[in-house]
Amino acid sequence: MTDLHSVLLDEDKCEGCTNCVKNCPTDAIRVHQGQAIIKDEKCIDCGECVRSCQHHAKQISTDGLDKIGDYKHPIVLVAPSFYGQFTTDIDPVKIVIAFKQLGFEEVWDVALGAEALTRKTAQYLKDNEGPIISSSCPTVVRLIKLLYPELLDYLAPFKSPVQLVAQRAKERAIKEKGFAEEEVGVFFITPCPAKMTTVNNPLGLEKSYVDGAIAVDKIYRKLLKKVKNMDVSMDYEEYETPYLGISWGKRGGEADLLSSENTISVTGIHNVTSILDELDRGDLPSIKYFELVSCEPGCVGGVLNVKNPFVAQFNIENLVEDHGKFIEQSLDDYDFELDKEFTPNTVAPLDDDFASAMAKLTELEEEIDELPGLDCAACGAPDCRTLAEDIINGLANRTDCIFILRQQLAELTDEMSSLAHSLPPIIQDEGD
Amino acid sequence: MGSNADSKEIINAEVEAGDFSSGGEISSKLKDLLRKLGTSSKLIRKIAIITYELEMNIIIHSEGGSLAAEVNPGRIDIIARDEGPGIEDVDKAFKPGYSTASESVREMGFGAGMGLCNIKNYADNLEVESELGVGTTIRASIDLK
Numbered sequence: 415m416t417d418l419h420s421v422l423l424d425e426d427k428c429e430g431c432t433n434c435v436k437n438c439p440t441d442a443i444r445v446h447q448g449q450a451i452i453k454d455e456k457c458i459d460c461g462e463c464v465r466s467c468q469h470h471a472k473q474i475s476t477d478g479l480d481k482i483g484d485y486k487h488p489i490v491l492v493a494p495s496f497y498g499q500f501t502t503d504i505d506p507v508k509i510v511i512a513f514k515q516l517g518f519e520e521v522w523d524v525a526l527g528a529e530a531l532t533r534k535t536a537q538y539l540k541d542n543e544g545p546i547i548s549s550s551c552p553t554v555v556r557l558i559k560l561l562y563p564e565l566l567d568y569l570a571p572f573k574s575p576v577q578l579v580a581q582r583a584k585e586r587a588i589k590e591k592g593f594a595e596e597e598v599g600v601f602f603i604t605p606c607p608a609k610m611t612t613v614n615n616p617l618g619l620e621k622s623y624v625d626g627a628i629a630v631d632k633i634y635r636k637l638l639k640k641v642k643n644m645d646v647s648m649d650y651e652e653y654e655t656p657y658l659g660i661s662w663g664k665r666g667g668e669a670d671l672l673s674s675e676n677t678i679s680v681t682g683i684h685n686v687t688s689i690l691d692e693l694d695r696g697d698l699p700s701i702k703y704f705e706l707v708s709c710e711p712g713c714v715g716g717v718l719n720v721k722n723p724f725v726a727q728f729n730i731e732n733l734v735e736d737h738g739k740f741i742e743q744s745l746d747d748y749d750f751e752l753d754k755e756f757t758p759n760t761v762a763p764l765d766d767d768f769a770s771a772m773a774k775l776t777e778l779e780e781e782i783d784e785l786p787g788l789d790c791a792a793c794g795a796p797d798c799r800t801l802a803e804d805i806i807n808g809l810a811n812r813t814d815c816i817f818i819l820r821q822q823l824a825e826l827t828d829e830m831s832s833l834a835h836s837l838p839p840i841i842q843d844e845g846d
Numbered sequence: 847m848g849s850n851a852d853s854k855e856i857i858n859a860e861v862e863a864g865d866f867s868s869g870g871e872i873s874s875k876l877k878d879l880l881r882k883l884g885t886s887s888k889l890i891r892k893i894a895i896i897t898y899e900l901e902m903n904i905i906i907h908s909e910g911g912s913l914a915a916e917v918n919p920g921r922i923d924i925i926a927r928d929e930g931p932g933i934e935d936v937d938k939a940f941k942p943g944y945s946t947a948s949e950s951v952r953e954m955g956f957g958a959g960m961g962l963c964n965i966k967n968y969a970d971n972l973e974v975e976s977e978l979g980v981g982t983t984i985r986a987s988i989d990l991k
Contacts, residue, residue, distance in 0.1 A: 564891035695898035763884030
């Protein structure tokens with residue numbers, strides 16, 4: 415792992431198959447000498463490789479519960495999708511209490527920030543023609559930075575609900591409770607590697623307000639035990655659950671709450687890519703707001719969750735049903751503004767000089783014509799086009815293609831055989 | 847204008863009439879090629895929109911044709927050629943909302959009559975040659991600066 419990403423490879427488990435290579439939406443993985451290699455500059459932390467690896471060789475580096483001991487005042491942020499991991503007979507307040515029992519001093523719902531952001535975005539939609547793309551899913555923001563830089567201006571210029579709540583909780587602990595900054599540790603219970611990555615590498619911010627991220631699947635068992643054994647009569651400071659904000663954890667939750675016309679909700683990274691393609695070619699003039707989430711169906715589909723995504727969606731739907739009001743809070747409690755604009759993170763052109771790039775493009779097309787076009791991925795690249803590009807960039811050889819290699823071997827064999835037959839008769843006689 | 851020694855074709859693909867399922871493929875491919883050449887994202891967007899409109903024009907209105915992209919010194923040309931039926935009144939075709947698309951095409955959400963206007967808005971130069979019963983050639987140029 416680097417600071418840039420949180421998906422890493424367990425080399426002992428990687429069999430060198432190409433399932434991850436073929437499922438990567440940004441062509442960021444190659445297999446070399448039996449091991450998958452993730453290209454940092456192209457990875458958007460979507461977790462598709464984790465999902466597609468049958469050998470469980472792709473792992474996600476997250477923090478353990480022990481890390482909260484480093485802080486005098488540990489705070490936990492609970493993701494909306496986390497509530498989908500429980501059946502609805504479990505009162506959300508019990509989950510809050512259970513986190514306290516695990517050692518956290520304060521428990522905050524990210525859904526609270528989601529509600530605030532919904533209200534902020536609704537205002538923004540009134541003042542802007544659009545289209546506007548939600549910037550809450552870090553994978554979608556990274557995808558746009560990498561492949562759709564021309565759409566960066568459409569991203570809503572606000573912090574994500576996680577960062578909004580983290581900043582509010584942290585500043586409150588410092589100002590109102592008198593803790594020093596280094597004594598306060600904000601931990602997010604994360605459903606996905608993308609949100610893990612934003613701890614070290616935040617988007618649109620100088621510095622993340624989150625100090626650590628604990629994977630849902632690492633804390634679930636401990637928490638479930640506490641929840642199951644909990645005394646029902648226990649009370650918790652009249653904790654108000656932000657039910658509406660919790661619906662952000664599933665597809666449509668975010669867009670529906672805006673109560674605005676012309677919104678669309680698209681989940682699943684490949685679906686997101688195809689809707690961005692359409693938006694990019696100016697083909698969606700009537701849609702004003704795009705809720706785009708990398709996982710299907712929404713954050714409940716994050717690879718670090720434990721429940722089947724659709725069951726989790728069902729749980730959330732049941733939980734938020736019959737709740738129609740936002741929690742009363744002032745938008746002034748949040749600082750929505752980003753520190754800096756979202757900037758492009760595109761892959762370098764074939765050459766910085768236009769004429770040289772043109773020459774390389776011609777070479778590339780010729781290289782593509784040489785390859786069989788079967789996209790079998792046996793070379794370790796996802797398809798023939800990408801292998802051709804790697805060859806042009808000096809990162810691979812044409813004989814990495816087994817069909818080319820076989821053809822060259824056949825030619826070599828023919829040549830050897832004809833050489834053998836062209837030996838002077840005197841030598842052949844000797845052999846007899 | 848036209849092809850010369852300094853001009854280089856980077857894409858040339860057939861477009862089938864009525865093939866809505868492939869619509870946008872050429873535009874996407876061209877976008878990828880331009881990115882490899884280091885073209886700025888603003889220009890790429892313009893070119894992608896123009897290419898897509900031209901591609902859809904052939905799919906919706908024509909009896910089939912082809913789409914090509916040419917890199918020339920200082921500019922990129924997108925050339926759409928089709929085999930008919932030809933535009934009856936070129937001036938009229940440039941008016942916003944003017945459309946000859948059939949009811950069934952409109953029901954699919956296409957043919958709102960914004961295509962040629964849209965292309966004109968984004969292109970730095972536009973040439974349309976059309977002959978009824980023969981076909982139409984449209985060359986849209988975008989300056990590279």
